[in-house]
Amino acid sequence: MTGGFPIHLPVMNTLRDRHILLGVTGGIAAYKAAELVRLLRTAGAEVQVVMTHAAGKFITPLTLQALSGRPVRDELFDPEAEAGMGHIELARWADAILVAPATADFLARLAQGRADDLLATLCLASEAPLLVAPAMNRVMWENPATQANVDLLRARDIAILGPEAGEQACGETGTGRMREPEALCADLQRLFAGNALAGLQVLVSAGPTQEPIDPVRYLGNNSSGRMGYALARAAREAGASVTLVSGPVSLEPPEGVQLIRVQTALEMRDAVLAEARQADVFIATAAVADYRVADPRSSKHKRGDGPLRLELVENPDILAEVAALPEAPFTLGFAAETDALERHAREKLVRKGVDMIAANRVGPGLGFGSEDNALEVYWQDGHQSLPRQGKDRLARALVRLLAQRLGRNPDQLCTSQLHAQD
Ligand code: PMT
Numbered sequence: 001m002t003g004g005f006p007i008h009l010p011v012m013n014t015l016r017d018r019h020i021l022l023g024v025t026g027g028i029a030a031y032k033a034a035e036l037v038r039l040l041r042t043a044g045a046e047v048q049v050v051m052t053h054a055a056g057k058f059i060t061p062l063t064l065q066a067l068s069g070r071p072v073r074d075e076l077f078d079p080e081a082e083a084g085m086g087h088i089e090l091a092r093w094a095d096a097i098l099v100a101p102a103t104a105d106f107l108a109r110l111a112q113g114r115a116d117d118l119l120a121t122l123c124l125a126s127e128a129p130l131l132v133a134p135a136m137n138r139v140m141w142e143n144p145a146t147q148a149n150v151d152l153l154r155a156r157d158i159a160i161l162g163p164e165a166g167e168q169a170c171g172e173t174g175t176g177r178m179r180e181p182e183a184l185c186a187d188l189q190r191l192f193a194g195n196a197l198a199g200l201q202v203l204v205s206a207g208p209t210q211e212p213i214d215p216v217r218y219l220g221n222n223s224s225g226r227m228g229y230a231l232a233r234a235a236r237e238a239g240a241s242v243t244l245v246s247g248p249v250s251l252e253p254p255e256g257v258q259l260i261r262v263q264t265a266l267e268m269r270d271a272v273l274a275e276a277r278q279a280d281v282f283i284a285t286a287a288v289a290d291y292r293v294a295d296p297r298s299s300k301h302k303r304g305d306g307p308l309r310l311e312l313v314e315n316p317d318i319l320a321e322v323a324a325l326p327e328a329p330f331t332l333g334f335a336a337e338t339d340a341l342e343r344h345a346r347e348k349l350v351r352k353g354v355d356m357i358a359a360n361r362v363g364p365g366l367g368f369g370s371e372d373n374a375l376e377v378y379w380q381d382g383h384q385s386l387p388r389q390g391k392d393r394l395a396r397a398l399v400r401l402l403a404q405r406l407g408r409n410p411d412q413l414c415t416s417q418l419h420a421q422d
Contacts, residue, residue, distance in 0.1 A: 012255035014192035014237050016044035017392040023099035023119045025106040026054025028169040029135035029178035033059060036100060036181040037067040050119045076118040087118060091126035096191060101135035101178045104146050111149035129191060129413045131159040133184055138174025159415035161187050187418055194411030196403035198239035203279040204232045205272055205286035207247035209265040214297040221287050222368040225249030228285035230395035232257050238399050238411060245271045247286060265289050265315040276322045279329040284319040323353040332402060335359040336367055345378050356405060358398060377401060
């Protein structure tokens with residue numbers, strides 16, 4: 001939790017492209033893990049299931065493999081699996097570990113810090129937040145030994161989610177039922193909802209602009225809008241109010257974000273300038289056409305009409321105009337470069353008068369239209385590399401860096417906000 005800001009309750013899906021390691025231990029509630037995996041995948045998370053041997057008596061690895069789309073892991077010393085993603089890499093891969101159901105035995109092993117199977121080892125070896133959803137007979141739950149273990153785990157910042165009261169598989173009624181998959185999914189959504197940008201208005205430009213030649217043709221570029229849309233989502237996830245000014249793209253509008261659609265650079269400029277005065281931060285991801293046709297035709301130019309000559313005039317530099325406003329927002333520009341990344345990016349940083357610039361290599365399969373990207377981020381006296389990864393994850397990393405530059409605490413995922421609602 002970042003001190004001083006209100007907890008931001010999610011109004012959006014925060015699980016897109018998150019890496020969830022789902023531990024399944026041996027109890028009758030293991031069948032609910034199938035629904036949990038389905039819900040997490042539907043929300044866009046990558047799910048790696050790790051089962052204990054006892055869990056295999058209640059649900060088959062094949063079911064969980066089919067639903068998660070990844071082979072289930074259950075062996076600590078499996079040479080084949082270790083050759084792919086070793087257990088330490090798996091521990092690092094996880095953004096969060098959720099053990100559901102967690103048996104009394106597993107809670108005891110966790111409390112002791114044991115590493116006697118793959119799942120317990122991963123819990124010990126990972127820095128990711130750890131959440132457990134206990135499920136067991138009510139007497140086992142109430143047993144002072146289990147309660148002492150739970151107290152110990154809570155004190156170590158492990159979120160204890162449930163158990164709930166109701167009818168149990170053993171025929172008794174009491175507390176010990178596993179929290180329902182929908183509720184666990186919502187817990188994870190809350191875990192990832194940040195507040196590093198809470199209270200700020202963030203304006204993002206995204207996508208290409210299209211500059212008309214005649215009523216059916218235009219000059220454009222290959223920007224898909226993915227990077228800008230991912231940044232709008234990441235800023236929203238971090239608690240900001242977000243306005244997205246977007247050129248023509250075929251993407252779903254991000255949840256909880258105000259979307260303004262434009263076509264040309266001049267329309268984008270008008271929309272951005274109208275919003276910039278209220279904005280605290282402007283992120284210029286759009287690939288704005290540097291030139292437009294001076295005098296677009298009002299009717300279609302036909303093949304037999306002779307050569308088509310176009311006079312191009314320069315478009316305004318939207319980013320530079322925003323940076324020059326009397327009370328300019330913090331400006332984060334992008335630089336699309338084919339070579340000499342640092343030199344060109346730093347030149348743009350100074351020439352456009354921006355606070356920070358994120359440079360990416362562009363070319364075949366790079367930057368424009370790609371699923372992933374890598375960024376070199378520069379500011380006056382600093383630099384940070386953000387390695388190649390999916391654009392959603394990259395956008396979250398850039399928003400964390402932005403929050404740091406704004407003097408805010410970047411989001412630390414913290415289970416304590418879940419304890420209050422265990
Ligand atoms: O949309 P995707 O397919 O996900 O691809 C992402 C991207 C490659 C488009 C993105 O990562 C990116 O690099 N965006 C900036 C593209 C660009 O126009 O770069 P530039 O170096 O030409 O411009 C520098 C900066 O000035 C940019 O922030 C740009 O938005 C801004 N600019 C440029 C021209 C102009 N007339 N007005 C501007 O505001």
